[in-house]
Amino acid sequence: MPHYLIFFNQQWVSDHDEAWYQTRVEPSTAVVRDMREQGVLVFAGGLEEDLAQAASADDTSGTPVVTDGPFTTTEQWLGGMTIIDVPDDETARRWAGRVAEGCGWPQEVRRFKGGSMRAAAMGE
Template sequence: MRYMLLFHYAEESDESIGPEAVEAGMRAFASYAATLEQAGILVSGQVLQPSAASTTLTSAGGELRIQDGPFADTKEQLGGVIVIDVPDLDTALEWARQAPPVAWGTVEVRPGAVHTEAGSWVPS
């Protein structure tokens, strides 16, 4: 079953974190991704640009609204995601415990419902 690990953490700039911490975080993510790859469960991963680069679409009263930036008024951002394919939630939680953002933010584990393969939707 596919699970998505969603990484939420405080939105800070590289300057406010400092170059050493940025480099340490990059090493931690690279190591984590390599571990998932070696275990044969990594489906994909993506580090996201800051939430200020996002555009949010909503519909109100049948009218489409497009808003620059994140819709949620929060100090945390969705900073990245990793999709893994493991047998069950307990296994997904074991892998999520090892995710670097556990040390500085929140890791949300959510099962997939469907995904695309070769242009078709298939159950996860």
Template sequence: MTEYLIYFNQQWVGDHDEEWFRGRAPLAKAVVDEMRSAGVYVFAGGLVEDVDEAVTADATSGTVLFTDGPFAESKEHLGGLAVVEVPDLDAAKVWAGKLAVACGWPQEVREFGSHPDAG
């Protein structure tokens, strides 16, 4: 089994009113519940929209320096993610498609590389 990251950038969401978002939440929750039932769920969650609340840890100088805000200014930032453990990319794409329909915006899929704790 392989782990895949399914995610979206906040800018892909588009402009919608609060009622529209409230209508999407149960649909997204249903997909996450389906992932759990299927035994593929590892993790899922949305991030706080305000990137100014981010903190960066940078050790490139040899000493860890913490600064408020994102590491780099960017027009796009991560909005939310799900991690699934499935047999292959085709299976991950099925879950990404379900999330895209439920959320109403695009989802991207990427396979995780090797884990640091893998033997």
């Protein structure tokens, strides 16, 4: 089956107080629990928001260079992601809708390209 990435950029999350975020814990974890129970969950998690904790690796000069911080300064950055293994786009979109509902902010969903790297990484 194809694998899909459901993700959000941190800037898509509206400003809310801590009490509001607490209201999202149960619905968002319920979606992940449902994914696990239905056997479609590969991975789910949020990323650290502090970009100072990021590092970048670049080999375009022919020598790998690893530096502190994000690769480029940008107005948007990845906030979290879920990887699912489902049969088709329609099913992936339904799960993305459930994740958006559970979290309370928009999500984007995209299919991973097929290929040997993906198959090897997934043990296929």
